[in-house]
Amino acid sequence: MSAPTFPVKVVRGVTLRQDPAREPCFKVVQTGDEMFEMADMSETSRRERLHRHMNNEAGAIEIAAQCLVDFPDAPWDLRMQLARQCYDEARHVAALLRRLLQLGGYKGEFPIANYEWSVTCTLDSLAGRLAVQNRTFEAGLMDLLGSLLKKWREIGDHTTADMLEHILADEVTHVRFANQWIRRMAQQDRRVLLKVAQAIRFLAATDVAHSPGGAAQAPGVRPAGADYASAGINVEDRRLAEFTDAEIDSFLQNAGLSSLVPAKAGKE
Amino acid sequence: MGLTIREKAEYVGTFRGVRVYLMEMLARWVPTTPELEVKVLFGRHIWDLAQHADALGKRAFEIRAPLHYTLRPSEEYQRLLEEISGCQGTAERIHGFYSVILPGLEKRHGDYLAHTDSLQDEPTVRILDRIQLDDARMRRESQALLAEIPLRLADPEWPGRLAAQDSAVTQFVVPGSGVTLAREVAS
Amino acid sequence: MSGQAELDPKLFAEAPVRDPRFTVVDRWKECRLFPDGHPEKEVEFFHRQMHEELNSVENAARNLADFPEADWEIRMWIARQCSDEARHVLMFRRIFERRGGTLGQYPVMSFQYRICTKIDTLIGRLAVQNRSFEAGGIDAVKVGIDDAWRRGDTELAELYESQGADEIVHVRFANEWIRQQVAANPRNGLRMAAALTHGSRAFAQVMGEEAVQGIDYAADQSGRLEAGFDAAEVKQVYELSEARRLENLARKRPGGGS
Numbered sequence: 001m002s003a004p005t006f007p008v009k010v011v012r013g014v015t016l017r018q019d020p021a022r023e024p025c026f027k028v029v030q031t032g033d034e035m036f037e038m039a040d041m042s043e044t045s046r047r048e049r050l051h052r053h054m055n056n057e058a059g060a061i062e063i064a065a066q067c068l069v070d071f072p073d074a075p076w077d078l079r080m081q082l083a084r085q086c087y088d089e090a091r092h093v094a095a096l097l098r099r100l101l102q103l104g105g106y107k108g109e110f111p112i113a114n115y116e117w118s119v120t121c122t123l124d125s126l127a128g129r130l131a132v133q134n135r136t137f138e139a140g141l142m143d144l145l146g147s148l149l150k151k152w153r154e155i156g157d158h159t160t161a162d163m164l165e166h167i168l169a170d171e172v173t174h175v176r177f178a179n180q181w182i183r184r185m186a187q188q189d190r191r192v193l194l195k196v197a198q199a200i201r202f203l204a205a206t207d208v209a210h211s212p213g214g215a216a217q218a219p220g221v222r223p224a225g226a227d228y229a230s231a232g233i234n235v236e237d238r239r240l241a242e243f244t245d246a247e248i249d250s251f252l253q254n255a256g257l258s259s260l261v262p263a264k265a266g267k268e
Numbered sequence: 269m270g271l272t273i274r275e276k277a278e279y280v281g282t283f284r285g286v287r288v289y290l291m292e293m294l295a296r297w298v299p300t301t302p303e304l305e306v307k308v309l310f311g312r313h314i315w316d317l318a319q320h321a322d323a324l325g326k327r328a329f330e331i332r333a334p335l336h337y338t339l340r341p342s343e344e345y346q347r348l349l350e351e352i353s354g355c356q357g358t359a360e361r362i363h364g365f366y367s368v369i370l371p372g373l374e375k376r377h378g379d380y381l382a383h384t385d386s387l388q389d390e391p392t393v394r395i396l397d398r399i400q401l402d403d404a405r406m407r408r409e410s411q412a413l414l415a416e417i418p419l420r421l422a423d424p425e426w427p428g429r430l431a432a433q434d435s436a437v438t439q440f441v442v443p444g445s446g447v448t449l450a451r452e453v454a455s
Numbered sequence: 456m457s458g459q460a461e462l463d464p465k466l467f468a469e470a471p472v473r474d475p476r477f478t479v480v481d482r483w484k485e486c487r488l489f490p491d492g493h494p495e496k497e498v499e500f501f502h503r504q505m506h507e508e509l510n511s512v513e514n515a516a517r518n519l520a521d522f523p524e525a526d527w528e529i530r531m532w533i534a535r536q537c538s539d540e541a542r543h544v545l546m547f548r549r550i551f552e553r554r555g556g557t558l559g560q561y562p563v564m565s566f567q568y569r570i571c572t573k574i575d576t577l578i579g580r581l582a583v584q585n586r587s588f589e590a591g592g593i594d595a596v597k598v599g600i601d602d603a604w605r606r607g608d609t610e611l612a613e614l615y616e617s618q619g620a621d622e623i624v625h626v627r628f629a630n631e632w633i634r635q636q637v638a639a640n641p642r643n644g645l646r647m648a649a650a651l652t653h654g655s656r657a658f659a660q661v662m663g664e665e666a667v668q669g670i671d672y673a674a675d676q677s678g679r680l681e682a683g684f685d686a687a688e689v690k691q692v693y694e695l696s697e698a699r700r701l702e703n704l705a706r707k708r709p710g711g712g713s
Binding site for chain 1: 291292296300303304307309310312315317318325
């Protein structure tokens with residue numbers, strides 16, 4: 001990657017883009033162990049999940065917006081999709097904040113991290129950013145939401161579950177357009193694939209640095225975390241988002257679910 | 269006398285150029301504005317501006333300019349945009365965009381509508397009508413937000429001065445800037 | 456009606472309905488055709504052109520009604536065409552009335568509608584209506600624009616510029632869609648060819664030799680390129696139209712013609 005033209009920070013030896021602006025009420029942390037994540041569904045945990053998700057969606061607006069700023073020469077149709085993504089993510093933030101307030105939470109109640117922004121916006125190619133943000137982080141969110149929906153319904157909070165279902169529908173669209181554009185860009189110039197590979201390698205290295213004892217992630221799989229570790233692969237929505245069958249097979253294998261991968265024709 | 273097809277294309281191309289600029293301006297502001305609710309406001313309006321630019325870009329092609337024909341406005345107007353774009357304070361950003369730029373554009377749309385033939389150029393008229401409705405909604409949403417969260421201008425006179433500066437801009441479109449019209453390329 | 460032999464029902468569909476203000480005739484020579492320089496020549500042309508545009512609204516509307524299974528994109532374009540052609544009706548009515556005309560003052564023809572709605576495929580209708588009639592309009596309107604500017608008739612020049620820009624859009628979307636359809640299934644090319652043959656036979660029956668001999672302009676090459684014809688198609692049309700133009704000019708000279 002070329003030398004950055006933006007303010008940077010160094011976290012555990014990795015140089016990343018400086019955090020985006022946040023209000024003073026927020027406590028911004030840099031590593032997962034400084035967060036306040038809980039595996040259960042207690043009232044505090046519910047508010048923390050919504051609070052964390054809200055900040056991640058704010059980061060998603062910022063990432064899409066920064067792509068519009070940093071890549072003014074990208075094809076207009078792709079810029080339209082990014083602008084649309086800003087709109088979708090903004091609505092997600094508004095919906096999550098509303099729900100957080102309804103459950104008695106407030107802005108700044110828990111620590112937040114801007115990991116996705118810092119990793120994605122350090123990358124100097126649009127294909128790389130789409131591969132990391134839309135195709136990895138957001139695709140990971142699809143998997144996560146697929147399993148979280150059940151948890152919220154099990155505790156009888158259908159309002160939150162319904163909201164998450166709407167968010168999931170939008171995320172499918174974002175992952176799909178990223179998949180379509182990466183494919184299209186790679187058809188025009190195969191060097192784009194190198195940028196994608198470079199971006200994924202950067203993400204993997206950053207994940208290792210940030211998760212002591214954690215392992216690098218496969219392309220399209222979200223870094224490990226309390227929720228992510230237990231989330232299954234959301235096969236149906238990934239197919240809707242136009243991952244190829246081979247890619248889905250790869251995700252399944254990497255997630256330790258290779259028994260679900262269909263046998264190849266001619267092989268029994 | 270109304271506008272020739274070439275003049276219409278120059279106006280439409282300039283309106284589009286400004287909408288693209290504003291989309292990018294809000295995009296630049298999203299990560300650098302601290303307030304969550306303001307990020308949400310800008311994030312939603314980025315999409316409105318992109319849709320306006322898209323409709324104008326497609327219309328340009330229908331009036332014999334290249335698809336998504338985009339022109340820079342006059343230097344005078346561009347300077348005003350850049351001054352507002354360079355604001356760091358959240359209140360200044362909100363007032364600059366919603367209380368200065370959008371009303372100024374409404375007036376410029378009105379000037380265009382007063383000069384074009386509303387029948388012959390009805391597709392452009394419809395697009396501008398829709399943009400005006402969206403702009404009015406965007407302004408209402410910004411006012412609702414300002415009523416919800418207290419944001420104070422460092423200099424309360426600043427938007428008024430900028431609005432006066434906007435009104436003093438005598439030229440918006442650069443006449444004859446449409447040197448790349450499709451007809452000339454084709455011939 | 457004309458009092459002449461009926462048009463061949465194998466080539467022509469039923470005419471669209473009209474209110475009693477209009478007198479509808481079948482053939483070009485039954486129209487009120489004024490010689491060059493006659494004070495009513497221009498007004499009669501605007502009236503006839505207004506009615507041609509009305510036919511175009513009706514054709515596009517029928518395409519929407521008759522082909523509900525067509526792809527949504529092409530249906531959107533056709534719906535847009537309805538709106539554009541309806542505006543053209545109003546534009547020509549306005550200029551016609553401003554210059555002293557009254558609705559129904561002259562006979563009108565519905566040949567475009569009767570030819571196109573006799574064709575049973577969308578590709579055929581678009582090939583005849585958009586790619587032939589409207590593309591011909593692009594050529595004619597270019598001459599009209601230049602002439603109006605030269606005479607200082609700003610109102611008419613602006614009208615023609617707007618109309619011409621819209622017609623280019625209509626021809627372009629038809630060209631693009633036809634190209635896709637033929638690429639997807641070469642038999643669509645045959646359907647289009649059959650429709651064009653039909654259109655040309657029917658057109659000849661309506662217009663006769665007199666109308667064709669009156670044409671003294673060549674194809675608008677740049678307009679046709681913008682409208683999605685390729686360079687070879689434009690060259691071919693231009694050469695044919697130029698030869699026809701020269702022949703007609705020679706015929707008009709004293710002592711010229713056959």
